[in-house]
Amino acid sequence: MKQIKEKRFKLRDVDGLKMCVFIVKRSKEDEIKKDLLTLGGKVLSVCPGVGVSHSSMFEAVSRTGDPCVVIFAAARREDARNIIAQISLKNEIFLNGNGRAFDVDISGYLGAKALFL
Numbered sequence: 811m812k813q814i815k816e817k818r819f820k821l822r823d824v825d826g827l828k829m830c831v832f833i834v835k836r837s838k839e840d841e842i843k844k845d846l847l848t849l850g851g852k853v854l855s856v857c858p859g860v861g862v863s864h865s866s867m868f869e870a871v872s873r874t875g876d877p878c879v880v881i882f883a884a885a886r887r888e889d890a891r892n893i894i895a896q897i898s899l900k901n902e903i904f905l906n907g908n909g910r911a912f913d914v915d916i917s918g919y920l921g922a923k924a925l926f927l
């Protein structure tokens with residue numbers, strides 16, 4: 811099995827943080843988690859879901875559709891957009907029924923930078 815090279819930063823290299831959220835089919839979970847590590851993200855949590863919606867983000871974890879997961883990852887503010895774009899393109903998340911990906915600002919959370927050390 812190939813070793814994954816995790817991107818590391820010094821504390822001074824981490825300014826603001828964002829949370830990257832991916833709602834995807836379960837079959838994509840391992841690949842996205844590996845990509846997050848190599849692109850500089852840190853996986854915080856993976857929660858099971860039940861479906862990937864074709865229309866509303868809030869229907870993505872409803873009782874209909876394919877099994878899915880919600881992956882929460884932290885990333886440096888300057889890297890978050892690139893991480894989401896690369897993973898979305900590689901996994902075709904932008905296509906209807908393949909999931910959703912977005913970021914949320916979390917720079918104000920005390921101790922969040924410790925994940926990157």
